Amino acid sequence: MSYLIKPAGYKALLNLPQTEMGIKKIKDFFQQNLSSELRLRRITAPLFVLKGMGINDDLNGTERAVTFPIKDLGDAKAEIVHSLAKWKRLTLADYNIEEGYGIYTDMNAIRSDEELGNLHSLYVDQWDWERTMKKEDRTVDFLKEIVQRIYAAMVRTEYLVYEMFPEIKPTLPQKIHFIHSEDLLQKYPSFTPKQRKDAIAKEYGAVFIIGIGCKLSNGEKHDGRAPDYDDWSTKSADGKAGLNGDLLVWDEVLGRSLELSSMGIRVNKEALLHQLQECNAEDKKQLYFHKRLLNDELPLSIGGGIGQSRLCMFYLRKAHIGEIQASIWPEDMRQEAKEAGMYLI
Numbered sequence: 001m002s003y004l005i006k007p008a009g010y011k012a013l014l015n016l017p018q019t020e021m022g023i024k025k026i027k028d029f030f031q032q033n034l035s036s037e038l039r040l041r042r043i044t045a046p047l048f049v050l051k052g053m054g055i056n057d058d059l060n061g062t063e064r065a066v067t068f069p070i071k072d073l074g075d076a077k078a079e080i081v082h083s084l085a086k087w088k089r090l091t092l093a094d095y096n097i098e099e100g101y102g103i104y105t106d107m108n109a110i111r112s113d114e115e116l117g118n119l120h121s122l123y124v125d126q127w128d129w130e131r132t133m134k135k136e137d138r139t140v141d142f143l144k145e146i147v148q149r150i151y152a153a154m155v156r157t158e159y160l161v162y163e164m165f166p167e168i169k170p171t172l173p174q175k176i177h178f179i180h181s182e183d184l185l186q187k188y189p190s191f192t193p194k195q196r197k198d199a200i201a202k203e204y205g206a207v208f209i210i211g212i213g214c215k216l217s218n219g220e221k222h223d224g225r226a227p228d229y230d231d232w233s234t235k236s237a238d239g240k241a242g243l244n245g246d247l248l249v250w251d252e253v254l255g256r257s258l259e260l261s262s263m264g265i266r267v268n269k270e271a272l273l274h275q276l277q278e279c280n281a282e283d284k285k286q287l288y289f290h291k292r293l294l295n296d297e298l299p300l301s302i303g304g305g306i307g308q309s310r311l312c313m314f315y316l317r318k319a320h321i322g323e324i325q326a327s328i329w330p331e332d333m334r335q336e337a338k339e340a341g342m343y344l345i
Contacts, residue, residue: 003115003117004117004118004320004333004336004337004340005117005118005254005256005319006319006336006337006340006342007253007254007255007319007340010253010319010340010341010342011341012317012318012319012323012341012342012343013165013167013168013316013317014165014316014317016343018165019316019318019323019324021164022161022164022165022312022315022316023312023316023324025160025161025164026157026160026161026311026312026315026316027308027312029156029157029160030127030153030154030157030311031104031127033152033153033156033157034104034127034129034150034153034306035104037149037150037152037153038102038104038129038131038146038149038150039100039101039102039131040101040102040103040104040129040131041101041102041103041104042103042104042105043091043095043103043104043105044105045081045084045087045105045106045107045108045128046081046084046087047080047081047108047109048068048078048079048080048081049078049079049081049087050076050077050078050079051065051067051076051077051078051079052077052287053287053288053289054086054228054284054287054288054289054290055086055087055090055288055289056079056081056082056086056087057081057082057083057084057085057086057226057229058082058226058228063082063111063113064112064113065079065080065081065082066079066080066110066112067079067080080109080110081107081109082109082111082124083107083109083124083126083128083305084105084107084128084305085128085130085229085230085266085303085304085305086228086229086289088103088105088128088129088130088301088303089130089229089266089289089293089298089299089301089303090289090292090298091103091130092130092132092298092299092301093292093297093298093299097132097299098132099132099133099134099299100131100132100133100134101131101132102129102130102131102132102301102303103129103130103131104127104128104129104130105127105128105129106125106127106308107124107125107126107127107128107305108123108124108125109123109124109125109126110122110123110124111124116329116330116333118254118319118320118321119254119258119259119310119321120321121309121321121322121325121327122327122328123325123326123327124307125307125308125309125325126305126306126307126308127305127306127308128303128304128305129303129304129305129306130266130301130302130303131146131301131302131303132299132300132301133265133299133300133301133302134300135300137302138231138234138243138265138268138300139236139243140210140236140243142265142302143210143243143244143245143264143265143302144178144208146263146302147176147178147208147245147247147263148176150247150261150263150306151176151206151208151247154172154260154311155172155174157311157315158170158171158172158315161315161316165316168315168316168317171205171250171252172205172206172249173204173205173206175206176204176206176207176208176247177200177204177205177206177207177208178207178208178210179200179207179208179209179210180209180210180211180240180242181209181210181211181212181214181216181222181242182211182216182217182240184196184200184209184222185216185217185218185222186217187199187200188200193222193223196222197209197248197257197259198256198257200248200257201248201249201250201256201257201258202250202257204250205249205250206247206248206249206250207247207248207249208245208246208247208248209222209245209246209248210240210242210244210245211232211240211241211242211244211245212225212230212232212242212244212245212246212262212264213225213230213232213233213242213244214232214233214241214242223246225244226279227267227272227275227276227278227279227281227284228267228272228275228276228281228284228289228290229264229266229267230243230244230263230264230265230266230267231243231244231264231265231266231267231268231271231275232244232264232275233271233274233275233278234271242264243264243265244262244263244264244265245262245263245264246259246261246262247259247260247261247262247263248260249314251314252317253317253318253319254319258310258313258314259307259310260306260307260310260311260314261304261305261306261307262304262305263302263303263304263305264302264303264304265301265302266300266301266302266303267293268300269293269294269296272290272293272294273285273294276290309321309324309325312324318342319340319341319342320337320342320344322334322337322342322344322345323342323343323344323345324345325345326345327345329344
């Protein structure tokens with residue numbers, strides 16, 4: 001079911017040619033900064049992978065992948081990728097990437113089960129990145145260090161936008177705030193997860209919520225995560241589970257939180273077995289990716305995705321992701337958006 005947020009009195013600050021120029025500058029500048037901060041080299045990414053190998057991501061475990069038959073492979077099925085979390089880890093191994101270095105790529109995907117709206121499109125474009133790491137760095141402190149490096153690139157990029165378009169004033173704080181999803185629940189016990197995200201993002205401007213996928217003290221999860229890429233079950237010294245999280249900023253245009261990145265330290269063998277069991281998905285142990293991980297053929301890694309269109313949407317103060325990227329929208333949404341000042345590409 002599609003849903004449209006219509007900010008009162010919304011008027012785009014930039015026309016279409018300015019918007020396109022801004023998108024190009026933002027993408028070029030941010031990926032160079034991301035590469036430098038995390039020591040990542042760019043590689044080419046697949047648009048599709050073979051079905052049944054466990055390489056495609058399951059996201060929350062319920063989304064259906066777009067599939068098609070391949071004539072020259074006896075009609076074997078291929079899947080359009082959802083994201084590349086597991087493919088990137090295989091690539092780290094196959095490219096023999098040194099410890100402390102990594103890869104990034106322009107990932108394009110189709111997510112046909114998305115509920116379309118201001119922030120969700122059928123088309124997904126993001127920088128997918130993955131970096132090898134030491135065993136002793138599988139800690140929340142290391143996770144925070146990587147988040148701070150990514151956030152520093154975001155702050156620098158916002159200033160670039162301000163230099164190009166002085167009417168767009170910077171709003172990001174210099175430092176990002178960290179909070180565990182359990183502490184967020186205790187802070188706002190009567191709120192839904194979405195309300196908690198909005199409240200904490202509005203209070204701090206930019207926040208990283210740690211522990212996405214683990215069960216909280218109320219018996220529920222802050223949000224879902226598939227069991228075979230992020231480690232959401234390993235506990236830190238404080239007893240809280242999760243070595244992953246989501247990076248959110250406060251979006252003044254929409255008056256809500258905006259998730260720009262999902263990332264985390266990836267599962268090791270022990271975490272994979274535990275999370276597969278907890279999610280009743282132990283049959284996945286027989287898949288290609290999972291076998292290689294369980295056979296110690298893949299490096300320890302940390303990685304994530306950063307939404308390109310969402311990042312541009314935030315920097316250019318747009319109210320709808322369709323003002324940044326070309327996609328398919330319900331005709332009634334397109335018309336309703338136009339009447340509200342949002343001209344969808």
